[in-house]
Amino acid sequence: MQAAEAATKAAAESQTRRMVDNIPDLLRENPDHPHWDVVADRCLSCANCTLACPTCFCSDVEDVNDLTGDHTxxxxxxxxxxxxxxxxxxxxxxxxxxxxxxxxxxxHKLSTWHDQFGSSGCVGCGRCIAWCPVGIDITAEAAAFAAGPQQSGG
Ligand code: SF4
Ligand code: SF4
Known part of the structure; x- marks a missing residue:
């Protein structure tokens, strides 16, 4: 147990990236921020980030049956x-x-997850960054909303 806690602490201390403060409010207040277009120009919508993320849980339901109709x-x-x-x-x-x-x-991951579950949906593992084929970094994207112009409406 002590070894696990020490490893967790060492991993946390080795982090070089930081999530910006007040990101839940920044995202909630900026659904029409121009940076959404900037990141969308790079994103391939490949879903790698969601498949690598330890907290993503979205699923689908499929009904299948055999040709006889006896088994579903x-x-x-x-x-x-x-x-x-x-x-x-x-x-x-x-x-x-x-x-x-x-x-x-x-x-959802960084803002409304707080409303839904009382915490961030990001544990800071960095897997979405490692597996994104175009190098999109969730911490850099979040920072853009803190740094850039904030717009509403439109
Ligand atoms: S850094 Fe956050 S969003 Fe990215 S894979 Fe890890 S938990 Fe998911
Ligand atoms: S892994 Fe990167 S390119 Fe693929 S959907 Fe996620 S952010 Fe977009």
Missing amino acids: ERWRTWDSCFTADFSYVHGGSVRRSTKSRYRQWLT
Whole structure:
């Protein structure tokens, strides 16, 4: 137990990146910030970050049956808020653009997760950074909302 705590402490102390303060409020107050377009230009909507993240839990449900119709199964499968189908409601997807999907992911993870679960949805592991094929860094993106112009409306 002591060894585990020491390893955790050492890992925390070796962190070189920091999440900006008040990020829950920054994201809540800036759904139309111009930086969403900037990150959307880079993001491939590949879902790697959500598949690597230890706290992402989005899933889908599929019903399958054999040709006889005698046997049916219901499968729960991994899904991601970065897929177009994830937000499909009758007639189409609610979040059709990469911009809307990235905004959903970051805002849920760092802001509305607090409302839902009483904590951040990010444990600071950095796996989403390591596995992003275009090098998007959640801490850098979050910092952009603290540094850049803040807009509302539009
Ligand atoms: S750094 Fe945060 S958002 Fe990224 S994979 Fe780890 S817990 Fe998830
Ligand atoms: S891993 Fe990177 S490119 Fe892929 S969806 Fe996540 S942020 Fe976008």
